Amino acid sequence: MTFLSPWAFYLLLTSLLILLLHFMRARERQRTxxxxxxxxxxxGDPQSRAARVRQQFxxxxxxxxxxxxxxxxxxxxxxxxxxxxxxxxxxxVLDGSASMRTHLTDDATRYDLAVKEADALLDRxxxxxxxxxxxxxxxxxxxxxxxxxxxxxxxLRSEPTWYADGxxxxxxxxxxxxxxxxQFQKVVIISDHAFSGVPESFETILTDGGSxxxxxxxxxxENPSSPGVTAFVTAQxxxxxxxxxxxxxxxxxxxxxxSFLMPPSSxxxxxxPFPNSRGTLFTARLHxxxxxAADNRRYFALDRPIGIxxxxxxxxxxxxxxxxxxVVPIVxxxxxxxxxxxxxxxxxxxxxxxGAILVIHGxxxxxxxxxxxxxxxxxxxxDSDHPLLNGVxxxxxxxxxxxxxxxxxxxxxxxxSGAVPxxxxxxxxxxxxxxxxxxxxxxxxxITVDFPILIRNILSMLVRLPAExxxxxxxxxxxxxxxxRGTIESIVDATRQPLPLPDGLSTIRPESPGFHTLxxxxxxxxxxxxxxxxxxxxxxxxxxxxATDSVLTRAVRxxxxxxxxxxxxxxxxLAELHGYSRQRTTMRRTR
Amino acid sequence: xxxxxxxxxLRRLSNLRFIVKGRRKGHLAGLHAxxxxxxxxxxxxxxAYAPGDDFRxxxxxxxxxxxxxxxxxxxxxxxxxxxxxVDLSASMQIGTPSKTHYAAHLAAxxxxxxxxxxxxxxxxxxxxxxLSGLPARHGMAQMGKILRLLRDxxxxxxxxxxxxLLDFISQxxxxxxxxxxxxxxxxxxxxxxxxxxxxHRGDEVVLIQVLDPEDLTPHAAGMTxxxxxxSSRRATLTIGPRTIAEYAERxxxxxxxxxxxxxxxxxxxxxxxxxxxxxxxxxxxxxxxGMLR
Numbered sequence: 001m002t003f004l005s006p007w008a009f010y011l012l013l014t015s016l017l018i019l020l021l022h023f024m025r026a027r028e029r030q031r032t033x034x035x036x037x038x039x040x041x042x043x044g045d046p047q048s049r050a051a052r053v054r055q056q057f058x059x060x061x062x063x064x065x066x067x068x069x070x071x072x073x074x075x076x077x078x079x080x081x082x083x084x085x086x087x088x089x090x091x092x093v094l095d096g097s098a099s100m101r102t103h104l105t106d107d108a109t110r111y112d113l114a115v116k117e118a119d120a121l122l123d124r125x126x127x128x129x130x131x132x133x134x135x136x137x138x139x140x141x142x143x144x145x146x147x148x149x150x151x152x153x154x155x156l157r158s159e160p161t162w163y164a165d166g167x168x169x170x171x172x173x174x175x176x177x178x179x180x181x182x183q184f185q186k187v188v189i190i191s192d193h194a195f196s197g198v199p200e201s202f203e204t205i206l207t208d209g210g211s212x213x214x215x216x217x218x219x220x221x222e223n224p225s226s227p228g229v230t231a232f233v234t235a236q237x238x239x240x241x242x243x244x245x246x247x248x249x250x251x252x253x254x255x256x257x258x259s260f261l262m263p264p265s266s267x268x269x270x271x272x273p274f275p276n277s278r279g280t281l282f283t284a285r286l287h288x289x290x291x292x293a294a295d296n297r298r299y300f301a302l303d304r305p306i307g308i309x310x311x312x313x314x315x316x317x318x319x320x321x322x323x324x325x326x327v328v329p330i331v332x333x334x335x336x337x338x339x340x341x342x343x344x345x346x347x348x349x350x351x352x353x354x355g356a357i358l359v360i361h362g363x364x365x366x367x368x369x370x371x372x373x374x375x376x377x378x379x380x381x382x383d384s385d386h387p388l389l390n391g392v393x394x395x396x397x398x399x400x401x402x403x404x405x406x407x408x409x410x411x412x413x414x415x416x417s418g419a420v421p422x423x424x425x426x427x428x429x430x431x432x433x434x435x436x437x438x439x440x441x442x443x444x445x446x447i448t449v450d451f452p453i454l455i456r457n458i459l460s461m462l463v464r465l466p467a468e469x470x471x472x473x474x475x476x477x478x479x480x481x482x483x484x485r486g487t488i489e490s491i492v493d494a495t496r497q498p499l500p501l502p503d504g505l506s507t508i509r510p511e512s513p514g515f516h517t518l519x520x521x522x523x524x525x526x527x528x529x530x531x532x533x534x535x536x537x538x539x540x541x542x543x544x545x546x547a548t549d550s551v552l553t554r555a556v557r558x559x560x561x562x563x564x565x566x567x568x569x570x571x572x573x574l575a576e577l578h579g580y581s582r583q584r585t586t587m588r589r590t591r
Numbered sequence: 592x593x594x595x596x597x598x599x600x601l602r603r604l605s606n607l608r609f610i611v612k613g614r615r616k617g618h619l620a621g622l623h624a625x626x627x628x629x630x631x632x633x634x635x636x637x638x639a640y641a642p643g644d645d646f647r648x649x650x651x652x653x654x655x656x657x658x659x660x661x662x663x664x665x666x667x668x669x670x671x672x673x674x675x676x677v678d679l680s681a682s683m684q685i686g687t688p689s690k691t692h693y694a695a696h697l698a699a700x701x702x703x704x705x706x707x708x709x710x711x712x713x714x715x716x717x718x719x720x721x722l723s724g725l726p727a728r729h730g731m732a733q734m735g736k737i738l739r740l741l742r743d744x745x746x747x748x749x750x751x752x753x754x755x756l757l758d759f760i761s762q763x764x765x766x767x768x769x770x771x772x773x774x775x776x777x778x779x780x781x782x783x784x785x786x787x788x789x790x791h792r793g794d795e796v797v798l799i800q801v802l803d804p805e806d807l808t809p810h811a812a813g814m815t816x817x818x819x820x821x822s823s824r825r826a827t828l829t830i831g832p833r834t835i836a837e838y839a840e841r842x843x844x845x846x847x848x849x850x851x852x853x854x855x856x857x858x859x860x861x862x863x864x865x866x867x868x869x870x871x872x873x874x875x876x877x878x879x880x881g882m883l884r
Contacts, residue, residue: 046831
C-alpha cells in the first residue's frame with residue numbers, strides 16, 4: 001500500500017489533544033440521586049486495577065481515536081497496488097524533460113519517482129519491455145528483449161535531460177522505430193503532466209508536485225544613447241502563496257538587484273536598468289530557491305565577441321599577456337585595424353596607431369616620448385580616485401627605475417615619482433592610451449595580486465564594440481546557428497567541456513543550460529543557453545477524471561482506498577454519536 | 592412544565608370514579624354519601640320527632656302501628672373536596688421522564704376524575720413548604736386552572752412533607768379526600784405526625800409514591816461520585832454488585848417503613864414507577880386498590 005500524501009500522518013498528533021482532553025476530565029463518574037441517605041454508609045465494592053483502567057478508557061474514547069485514524073488515513077490517500085497479469089508487450093515511457101528535475105523531497109526528484117515507478121513496473125513485467133525517454137530529444141533507453149538486469153540498469157542509470165517536453169508525435173514516432181504501438185499491449189507514460197494526442201489506451205502515472213518560482217524570460221539590450229544596458233525579465237510564481245522575490249543580474253563585474261512581492265499564480269514582467277554595466281555576459285538569478293532551481297537562473301549574451309582582439313607591438317612579455325588573459329580571452333591579430341587593443345611593449349608605436357592603446361615601457365611617435373631611465377625612490381598617488389586605481393594598492397608596487405617621459409598636456413596621471421609619470425591615461429578623438437612607464441621586469445608587478453586588477457581596470461575602460469541587436473537567447477535543444485562568426489576552432493559548454501565538432505557543422509544543439517563559448521578565428525563568442533521556458537510552467541493539461549496535485553495521482557492499476565477510509569470514518573462517527581447519545585441519556589436518567 | 596392532558600387521554604378516563612369509604616360532610620350536592628341525613632332516595636334511619644322537624648318526613652305508618660312520632664332520615668349525597676398535594680421538589684426531577692412530570696400528569700388525571708364526579712378539586716404543589724395552590728372548586732373551569740398551575744409552577748428545592756401538611760391543615764378547614772403524591776424518599780418519618788393530624792381532622796388520605804426505576808435499581812458501576820440533588824451533599828464510593836444489593840435492601844426497608852406506616856393508620860398506599868404508563872396505573876393499580884371504580 002502506498003500513501004500519496006504521507007504528510008497527513010502528522011495529523012495523528014491531534015490524538016494527543018483528544019487524550020489530553022479525556023484525561024483532563026473528572027476520573028470519577030458523577031451520579032445525581034434523589035436521596036443520598038440511601039447511599040451513605042455503604043462500604044462500596046473493591047475495584048480492581050483492570051476495572052479502573054476500563055473506567056478511564058471508555059469506548060467513546062476508542063471510537064474517537066478510531067475516527068481520527070480513519071480520517072487521517074483518508075487524507076493520506078492510500079493506494080493499493082493491484083498486481084496485474086504480465087502483458088505480452090510493455091512500453092514504459094519516462095518523461096525526461098527538464099521539469100522532471102523538480103525536487104519533491106530533499107533527495108528525490110520527479111524523475112527519481114518516475115524511475116521508481118518504472119522499476120516497479122519492471123518487477124511485474126520482467127521481459128518484453130521497452131523503456132523510452134521522452135523529451136524534445138527522445139531516446140530509447142532499452143529495447144525489447146534486453147535481459148532483466150540490463151533493462152533495470154538502463155532505467156536506473158538514466159538521467160533527465162534539460163530538453164523541453166516531447167510531444168505525442170515524438171512518442172509515436174519513437175514507438176514506431178521499435179515496431180509500432182501494435183507491438184505493445186500496454187504503454188505506460190510516467191510524467192509530470194498528461195499528454196494530449198496519445199491513444200486512449202496509453203496509461204499515465206503522474207509524478208507532479210513541488211513548488212516553482214521561475215524566470216521565464218530574460219534578455220538584455222544595450223542602451224542606444226546612454227551607457228549601460230537594460231534588462232527585461234519575466235518572473236512567474238506558480239505557487240499558491242505570496243513570494244518575496246529578488247532578481248539579481250550580474251555581468252561578471254557589476255550587479256543590479258530588484259526586489260518585489262509576487263502574488264500567487266502570477267506572471268510579472270520587469271524592465272531593469274543596469275547603467276553601470278559594460279559586460280557582455282549576463283546572468284539573472286531569482287531568489288528564493290525552490291524545488292526546481294534550474295529555472296531560477298537564466299543567461300543572456302550580447303551578440304559580440306567576449307574576447308579582446310590584440311595587436312601586439314614590440315617584444316613579447318608573458319606577464320602582461322597572462323594578466324590580459326586572466327581577464328578576457330585574447331586573440332592576437334596582425335592587422336592594427338582588426339584589433340580592439342594595441343599593446344605597445346618596449347617599443348614606439350607609429351603616430352598612425354589609433355584606437356585603444358596600452359603602452360608599457362614604450363611610446364607613441366610624437367605623442368609619448370620616453371627619456372632616460374631614472375631611479376624611482378618612491379611612488380606618489382597623484383589621483384587616488386582615478387578609475388585605473390580601483391581596487392589597486394600602489395603602496396604594494398616596487399619600481400627600481402622608470403624612464404622620464406613627455407606626455408600630452410591633457411593626460412591624466414594616476415601615479416608618478418616626482419616629475420616622472422608612472423601611470424597615466426590620455427584620450428582624444430582618435431585614440432585613448434594607457435601608459436605604464438617602467439619595464440615590467442624592473443618591478444615587482446608580476447608577483448603582486450594588484451597587477452591583474454590594474455590590467456582589468458584598463459580593459460574595463462576600453463570602449464566596447466557595439467553589440468548586434470539580440471533579444472533572445474537559445475534554449476536547450478534548440479538549433480543555434482554558428483554562421484557569421486568566422487571559422488570555428490572549438491566550442492565548450494558551460495562546464496568548460498569541449499564539444500565535438502563534426503565536419504560541416506553550421507548549427508549546434510546545446511544540451512545543457514549556461515554559457516557555451518565558441519572560439520573562432522574572429523574571436524570568442526558566448527552563446528547563452530537556457531532551459532526551455534515551457535518547463536517552468538505547471539502542467540496545463542490535467543488528466544481527465546481524478547487528477548489532482550498529488551504525487552502519483554492516477555495509476556490505472558492502483559486502487560484508491562480513501563473512499564473506504566471515509567466510509568469507515570462515517571460509520572465510526574455514527575457509532576460514536578449513538579454511544580454519546582446513550583451515555584447522555586443514561587446520565588440524564590441518573591440525575 | 593408542559594401540558595400533558597389531551598382529549599383522547601381524558602376519554603379513556605371517563606369510566607373511572609373515586610370511591611370514598613367514609614361519609615363526607617360536603618356543602619353542595621354531589622355523588623358521595625354525606626354523614627348528614629338529608630333529602631335523597633336512600634333511606635338512612637329513624638329518629639324521634641322534634642319540634643321544628645319537617646312534618647313531611649314523619650313516618651305515619653309507624654305512628655299508626657306504634658303510636659310514636661318518628662321522623663325518617665335519608666343519606667345526604669354531598670360533593671367531595673379532593674385536594675391534590677403534589678411534591679415538586681428537586682428530587683422529583685430525577686429520571687426520564689422525571690418523577691415531577693409523572694406526578695403532575697397523575698395529578699391532572701385525578702383532578703379531572705374529581706371534577707367530572709361533580710366534586711370540588713384543589714391542587715397544592717409543595718416543596719419544603721406549601722406553595723401557592725388552588726382551593727377546591729367545582730366545574731371544568733377549575734381543570735384549566737389546574738393545568739395552568741401545573742404548567743407554570745417552577746419545581747425545585749428541598750422536601751418537607753411534615754411542614755407541608757402543617758401548612759395545609761392551617762390553610763384548609765374542611766376535611767376531604769387528600770391525595771399526597773411524592774417519592775417519599777426521606778430519612779425522617781416526621782411526616783407521620785402530619786398525617787395523624789390530617790386523619791384526626793377527618794380527612795381521608797391517600798399516599799401515592801412515584802419513583803424512578805433508577806431509584807430502585809440503579810445502573811452504575813465503578814468509582815462514582817454520588818450527589819444529592821436537593822442538598823448537593825456528596826459521597827464517593829465504588830459501585831459494584833455488592834453495593835447495588837446493599838442499596839436495594841435499604842430502599843426496600845424504606846418502602847416497607849412507609850407501607851407499615853400507612854397500614855397502621857389505615858391510609859391507602861400506592862407505589863408506582865415512571866416506566867409504568869399512567870393509564871395502566873389508574874385503570875389497574877388504583878382500581879385494584881379500591882381508590883377508583
